[in-house]
Amino acid sequence: MIFYSEKYAKKARADREKAIKKAQEIMDNPSRYKKTNSYGAAGYIKNMEIDKETGEIITPHHQLQFDYDKLKEEEALDGYYAIITSEYKESDDHIIDTYRGLWRIEESFRVTKSDLEARPVYVSTEEHIHAHFLTCFIALVIARIIEVKMDYKYSVGKLLESLSKAECTHMKQNYYLFDYYDEVLKTLGDQFHIDFSKQIRSRGEIKKILASTKKQ
Numbered sequence: 602m603i604f605y606s607e608k609y610a611k612k613a614r615a616d617r618e619k620a621i622k623k624a625q626e627i628m629d630n631p632s633r634y635k636k637t638n639s640y641g642a643a644g645y646i647k648n649m650e651i652d653k654e655t656g657e658i659i660t661p662h663h664q665l666q667f668d669y670d671k672l673k674e675e676e677a678l679d680g681y682y683a684i685i686t687s688e689y690k691e692s693d694d695h696i697i698d699t700y701r702g703l704w705r706i707e708e709s710f711r712v713t714k715s716d717l718e719a720r721p722v723y724v725s726t727e728e729h730i731h732a733h734f735l736t737c738f739i740a741l742v743i744a745r746i747i748e749v750k751m752d753y754k755y756s757v758g759k760l761l762e763s764l765s766k767a768e769c770t771h772m773k774q775n776y777y778l779f780d781y782y783d784e785v786l787k788t789l790g791d792q793f794h795i796d797f798s799k800q801i802r803s804r805g806e807i808k809k810i811l812a813s814t815k816k817q
Contacts, residue, residue: 602684609679610680613679621645623642627642627658631657635656645671645672646666649665684696712757717741719737747760760785763783763786764789767786772801775803779799
């Protein structure tokens with residue numbers, strides 16, 4: 602069966618934008634290419650050859666071209682699912698709901714492995730390994746709750762990226778400088794009533810914010 606999802610179409614476009622941006626960066630500077638962080642960008646670059654031993658691009662810079670034909674093909678299919686199943690007696694809605702549940706489980710494993718860095722594991726005892734993965738899964742649940750409250754406007758990866766940058770530097774006495782702010786933090790602040798735009802806070806203010814978040 603084939604069906605269309607507007608949310609999936611938006612997600613596909615958002616994910617592809619990252620790959621396109623990375624592809625353009627690689628074409629401008631081939632030395633920046635790494636398979637581990639290319640985000641599928643290599644698929645949008647024509648004439649690209651990789652040295653199997655070093656993993657570096659060996660194609661001359663001027664020969665690298667963006668594959669606009671592939672881009673058009675993918676854009677035409679944004680939002681469409683094609684599901685092959687043996688459960689032909691089930692209703693369309695039941696099959697779709699089941700598929701979405703499986704997709705969410707698979708995506709949760711991906712988020713845990715990549716965005717939450719569940720692996721590699723740097724502990725060795727069974728007790729510590731259990732504690733490590735318990736921490737990762739609790740973090741996943743919290744991230745999912747935030748994602749839902751944000752109406753899936755941002756991916757878990759994007760949320761974690763902005764939150765990890767919302768760090769502070771000790772200035773003097775009990776005052777701290779917060780020097781990072783972006784659209785994601787603004788939206789998070791509006792949702793959870795935290796003003797991330799304020800650059801200088803006292804230790805007392807920070808403690809009050811932390812205490813208030815525990816009550817939500």
